[in-house]
Amino acid sequence: MATPDLIYLTIDDGSSTKREETIRVSAEMQLEEVRSAFYAAANLSSSSTNSVLKLYRKDGVLLPIGPNTPRNSKEDRYILKSRTGNEGVDALNAVSDLLGQITAIKEKVDAMKRSISEVPDGHGAKHNPDELTPPNLLARRRPTLPSLPPQRTFTRDVTEHLKHPTFDVWQWQDDEMVDLLAHMFTELGLMTEFKLDEETLRRFLQCVKGSYNTNPFHNFRHCFCVAQMMYGILHVTNLHAQLQPLEKLVLLISCIGHDLDHPGFNNAYQVNASTELGLIYNDISPLENHHAAVLFTILKESDTNILRSLPANDYREARKQIIACVLATDMAKHGELMGRFKAGAEREGGYDMTDPAARSLLLQMVIKCADISNEVRPKHVSEPWVDNLLEEFFAQSDREKAEGLPFAPFMDRQKVTKASAQVGFIQFVLIPLFELVAKVLPNMEEPIIQPIRSALQYYKTLA
Ligand SMILES: [Zn+2]
Structure with a gap:
């Protein structure tokens, strides 16, 4: 007992x-x-x-x-x-991990190169049974699913709480998070609107779950957090009532896919170490391009293609917007996106929701907010994420030092403390971002911005 x-x-x-x-x-x-x-x-x-x-x-x-x-x-x-840290064993593990990752990435890139020539026009990508070389990526990536695990039902308490930023994301096992994500599709009305097939959705989500790596930070639970916070923002600001069904579908799928197969090393590393991803994407948002490519590779197979029943025009539009949303999560684009959104937010007559480009930019800002929103959560939920992120950062800078590559001070275990890292990030990135978005979305102050301000106070005291 x-x-x-x-x-x-x-x-x-x-x-x-x-x-x-x-x-x-x-x-x-x-x-x-x-x-x-x-x-x-x-x-x-x-x-x-x-x-x-x-x-x-x-x-x-x-x-x-x-x-x-x-x-x-x-x-x-x-x-x-x-x-x-700083142990030889860690460095050795890190190098063998890296070799493993490079081989895996190479396999995937080869598979993707082969599959690029067969991407059909429009929706409903079908697997071609005559294909001589089936993409290894899918064969390797997609977990065999002889039968789906039994689907859970959640109490009303849980599903109501799911709509709020205070939801405790640590309580749930992976399969429970899969079912909570499936619930979001249903509750947002997407299953009926787009005639999505329930089993395909669950296979898609299982496949996504299996395609996240077990990094300290960029893992399937982070994917769930981002989707859940986006869902929370839609509800607390009532944005869900203003968005078209396709836009909600775009946001949810983008959040779910936005860090797929993240290797645990950021874009700077991909570029500086000339990794396969850096080379394939010419140093332009290598990770985000990869996440989107993996997402659409999963969507290419008919048994995990939840977009199968979409009319061709809707599919094209969804794909375009999802790619834009995933690419918007590259923090290298932060300044540019902030500038564009600021112009729209301060426009005379208010944010122009009749302009498709402005609507698309709003979706990108929402996913950006959700992606870096841990400090919106209660401290007992948010704080472990800081440790996890630092663990991932430290592992990267350790490897960069070992490989003689440049390393960022904010990832250096000799220079960073949790408090110093958070104070700067909250002050200069989070608060300006959320305050700007609050100029367009109502009711952000109490449920979303206040907790960030408290977190800033907390880390200032700690520092
Ligand atoms: Zn992310």
């Missing part, structure tokens, strides 16, 4: 011996106190910037560390993994 306030841990520090520890955590404790307790259990100092703690359930589900960490029992210990 679980004792309230006790959390039972098995400590895994990467060595062959595993220790057991029990810590006491109460709901009244501050996040930092709880974190210190976890660090102490792992024999680490919580001020150490180059150590990373991750808490897992036995089934591999990552849990947030904080006053609300679910309590467990002795029989069902959590695994607390601790890793300190």
Whole structure:
């Protein structure tokens, strides 16, 4: 039986011996106190910037560390993994990972090159049974799905909460997130509007789930977060009532596909290391181009092509807009998009919703907001994401150092602290972005901007 306030841990520090520890955590404790307790259990100092703690359930589900960490029992210990950086082993793992990724990417690029010549005009891309060389990408990427897992139903409480930015994204296992995403399609009226096939949708979502890598940050849960925050923004601002069904379909699919097969290393790395992705896309948004290409490769196969029943014109329009939305998530375009949107937002007579280009830009701004929206969430939900992002950044800069490539100071474990990283990002990127969007969308202040301001205060105090 679980004792309230006790959390039972098995400590895994990467060595062959595993220790057991029990810590006491109460709901009244501050996040930092709880974190210190976890660090102490792992024999680490919580001020150490180059150590990373991750808490897992036995089934591999990552849990947030904080006053609300679910309590467990002795029989069902959590695994607390601790890793300190700068170790030769890490570098070796990193290099072998990289080689693996390059081979995988090369396979996919080859497959894509082969499939490019067969992309049919318009919608309903069909698999050609006579094809001599079926795309390896699909063969490798698409999980075999002999039968779909049973579909869950959620309580009204859950589906209502799903419409709000306070939704706790850590509670759900992958298949539950798949079903929550499917629920969004239904609730937005897209299933009936576009005669989408339920089974195809679930296969599509399973395929998407399997095509996200297990990066610390850019993983399937991040994809779910972005879709859920977009869905939350549509509801709290009532934008869903103003958008056409096709625009909602575009937004939801774009969010779901926007980081597909992310390798865990950003565009700067793709360019500087002359990776396959950098080469294929001529250094122009290599990752975002790749995410969109993987998305449409999944949509090319009839059994995962949820857009199959769309009229040709709608398909073409959806594809164009989805590509624009995914490409808009490249932060290198941030300044340009902010400038264009500002002109529209400050236009005399208000934002021009009769202009198709302005509507398309609004969708791009919404996905941008959703993509970097973790600080809109309650602290116990958002804070683990900062650790995960830093873990991914540190792994990149470690590799860049090892390979003699340039590395960004904001990714350098010697220079960055969580607080310093967040203060700058919130002040100079998040707040200006959300305040600008709030000039066009109503009701952003209380549910969306206030939490960001509180997060800024929190990290300023921490700094
Ligand atoms: Zn993203």
